[in-house]
Amino acid sequence: MPSSRNLTRQKIIQAAIELFASQGVSETTTKQIAELAQVNEVTLFRQFGNKHGLLLAVIEDADVFAQLGQSLTTELPPASSLAEMLRAYANTCLQALEQTPAVIRSLVGESGQYSIENRQGLGRSFDRANRRVAKYLKTNIGESQSDLQLPIEQLTSLLHTLLFGYATIELTSEFHGLWRDRADFLDRVVALFVAGAVAENNRQLTSASLPETQTIQQDLPEPIVHQILQQAKKHSPQAYALVYILFGAGLSANEIVSLTRSNHLSSSDRQLLQITHGSMRQVPVNQWILGKRYGSYLKNPLTQWLRSRKDTHPALFINPDGEALTAADLRQLWQQSIDGLLSPTGTPPTIEQAQATWCVEMLMRGLSIEAMQVLTGWETSQLEPYVRRANELTVLAQAFNVDTSQRSHG
Secondary structure (H helix, E strand, O other): OOOHHHHHHHHHHHHHHHHHHHHOOOOOOHHHHHHHHOOOHHHHHHHHOOHHHHHHHHHHHHOHHHHHHHHHHHHOOOOOOHHHHHHHHHHHHHHHHHOOOHHHHHHHHOHHHOOHHHHHHHHHHHHHHHHHHHHHHHHHHHHHHHHEOOOHHHHHHHHHHHHHHHHHHHHHOOOOOOOOOHHHHHHHHHHHHHHHHEOOOOOOOOHHHOOOOOOOOOOOOHHHHHHHHHHHHHHOHHHHHHHHHHHHHOOOHHHHHOOEHHHEEEEOOEEEEEEOOOOOEEEEOOOEEOOEEOOOOOOOHHHHHHHHOOOOOOEOOEOOOOOEOOHHHHHHHHHHHOOOOOOOOOOOOOHHHHHHHHHHHHHHOOOOHHHHHHHHOOOHHHHHHHHHHHHHHHHHHHHHHHHHHHHHHO
16 A cells, blocks of 8 residues: 555645646746645655755656657557558657647746756656657567668657657747648658668668768877766766776777677686677777776776676666667766866767777777777778877877977986
8 A cells, every 4th residue: 555655745746747737837836736735835845845856756757758658659550661650650649749738848848947857857758758669669660670770769769859849830830831731741751761761672881880970080188088987987887887888999889789798708818898780790898098997807897887787687788767778878878977078179079089089099009900990890991090190199199209308318
């Protein structure tokens, strides 16, 4: 039986939902909520601290966005193709958004006034809904997943972005010429996704066979790299392990999230990761990163993260829901690890720059371009810019040493 404390908590949350829906979050007072819930206002403060603490409980306990995702996946009719499935889901989603409870509109519309905790709560709620729908699509697409150029999670998040954008425009404007009607919009969305997300059968290269980006990334200087690692360490064992792999093994985001526990091989004299995403290969995880040692082969950020886990999920990394980490989850952890840091160009460091930094460091340590082809699975042309950068840094270091030597003899 639920305790009286839990019953009181649920009464307050339900009262808040009703008032937020009818008059908005900003216009609703804690006194009104307490009166509707038939509790003392002091009880509300004791349970939630303040109104924004109560709002966070509404977001996370009621989990309205995840419930939306769950209800959508149970209402969809069977589909015979990806195009049909996407259209059916998109149409059902837009119908649901038009009937969205006022509390959701209030949460989104007034979110600019909320605390960082409330905005993070909204983000987590959106993530849960996205993962639920992605899981549904993955189950129903089946073997045709191999024809997709984008992971299901990315496909779903892009689709949701378009659908929420459509709903926002339709609910807030009139007489635009962006599309004739909903059917016209859905035709365009489905055509875009089927043409852009599904690979042609005769295509010789797939996205999985290429590095995550063809843009040449700038490597990061030593102080920033160690700051990122330290901030990741303070955030969580998993964030520390992830950043350690980024700088210590040079993997892409998609390669990392595809790893399982069985892909990690560790002994007293080496630590390897078996890559199964894209180019099949083994990559060593370095103890030393830009002149600083991060543990040993048997005790390092990755092994410590694995020892701390109490679950049995086979994935090497997991999200807060206990499921395999997605690329979006990884990028969120990266953002938390680089908070407040800027690269030499004045922009926040990117995950791709971590891979570039590892690549340049390996070349500076003396690995040949042929050896780097084995470790990365890249072509010579893709590695040549990093070879030039490694040579440039080597020459700069030599020039600095010459100048230092001259001063010492002067």
